Amino acid sequence: ETGVTQSPTHLIKTRGQQVTLRCSSQSGHNTVSWYQQALGQGPQFIFQYYREEENGRGNFPPRFSGLQFPNYSSELNVNALELDDSALYLCASSRITGGVDTQYFGPGTRLTVL
């Protein structure tokens, strides 16, 4: 148990719709990262939030956006869904204390876009 939770577990949407995925970080962690994992692939970094500010972004278009709240929970929003957005979305929480942080992952949300 990592203490990181995500909701919902599964989600089915149609192309063009918008979706919001939620993550609750481990207590005391000030950083949340989101990853997209396509079937049979390794997770790909979407972005990271540190103290409610975006702290870095991977190679994903602006229709992927996020929020981090004062209680360190966070959201991933995806607009104008495309078929290729079908994947497992993982959030990871960590505490940056200098040098490196270890990211602890939640169970993921499996998104299917039809």
Place this chain on the structure above:
Amino acid sequence: AQKVTQAQTEISVVEKEDVTLDCVYETRDTTYYLFWYKQPPSGELVFLIRRNSFDEQNEISGRYSWNFQKSTSSFNFTITASQVVDSAVYFCALSEAQTGTGTASKLTFGTGTRLQVTL
């Protein structure tokens, strides 16, 4: 750019066999961190180990051991006396040193090695 290569797509072993999972990485950073994660069928990535680039001491934890060799840019993972519960996908990942706000400590993952342990 950082890159992690896990050349073994899938490995099948019989219980109690030893198995080594290979990981080769590329980075221009002089300070970096290497990780291994396990992903069982449930989907959650489970953290196993973290190593610093300046610490090449190998590590043993129970049935798990890690061999970090900077000269060959490899960070291999060995499971001794494998068990059925070890069946999962294993990911090697690389992260640069986080130098302060504005620098995301993103993980760059390999494509994973699926380990199947049978009776």
